Amino acid sequence: AQSVTQPDIHITVSEGASLELRCNYSYGATPYLFWYVQSPGQGLQLLLKYFSGDTLVQGIKGFEAEFKRSQSSFNLRKPSVHWSDAAEYFCAVNAGGYQKVTFGTGTKLQVIP
Amino acid sequence: DTAVSQTPKYLVTQMGNDKSIKCEQNLGHDTMYWYKQDSKKFLKIMFSYNNKELIINETVPNRFSPKSPDKAHLNLHINSLELGDSAVYFCASSQDSRSGNTIYFGEGSWLTVV
Numbered sequence: 102a103q104s105v106t107q108p109d110i111h112i113t114v115s116e117g118a119s120l121e122l123r124c125n126y127s128y129g130a131t132p133y134l135f136w137y138v139q140s141p142g143q144g145l146q147l148l149l150k151y152f153s154g155d156t157l158v159q160g161i162k163g164f165e166a167e168f169k170r171s172q173s174s175f176n177l178r179k180p181s182v183h184w185s186d187a188a189e190y191f192c193a194v195n196a197g198g199y200q201k202v203t204f205g206t207g208t209k210l211q212v213i214p
Numbered sequence: 215d216t217a218v219s220q221t222p223k224y225l226v227t228q229m230g231n232d233k234s235i236k237c238e239q240n241l242g243h244d245t246m247y248w249y250k251q252d253s254k255k256f257l258k259i260m261f262s263y264n265n266k267e268l269i270i271n272e273t274v275p276n277r278f279s280p281k282s283p284d285k286a287h288l289n290l291h292i293n294s295l296e297l298g299d300s301a302v303y304f305c306a307s308s309q310d311s312r313s314g315n316t317i318y319f320g321e322g323s324w325l326t327v328v
Contacts (some may be wrong), residue, residue: 144321145317152314191257203248
């Protein structure tokens, strides 16, 4: 069965600092991997996704993620965080034939001035 | 225009009542979903429909019954509401049911059962 682990429940960074959110997945082969962002009171929005090919994926809002097969990881990064990036971030995996996506428990990002 | 819209956004109701949440997508997608997000932000799929046909039905109590009158609509009816049903319910859609498609979420319906 597929699963996703986000080890950090809550992360606080200063505005302008770099960010890395961790995500580890469990699946025998390479699954489809996603990062979604949820702003307070809103639904989830896709930041980026990985299927195959280049292991460094660029997304919206200046985010990128790197797939590392050897570590079963798909960490999300941003070189310089803005106050508007404060939100909940969800890593997700889909390894099945149908679109049955499993979400991680989320990482809440707080940005301080 | 909102791509995936759901109503109501907030719903407070008493235990034992029956309530419905409506969802519509104007993206022309074939596949729609209902997700439940609990108080700890854990997001779990409940149902998925593809062209009005049920394709995913997770372990959800029978009190929850989805209905898809057409592929642009997927409503969720809940009978005999319980305290544990309090959560945020998200409707979503994707182009089709194949793995890897981007899922587009509605803004959520906050259900509180008292």
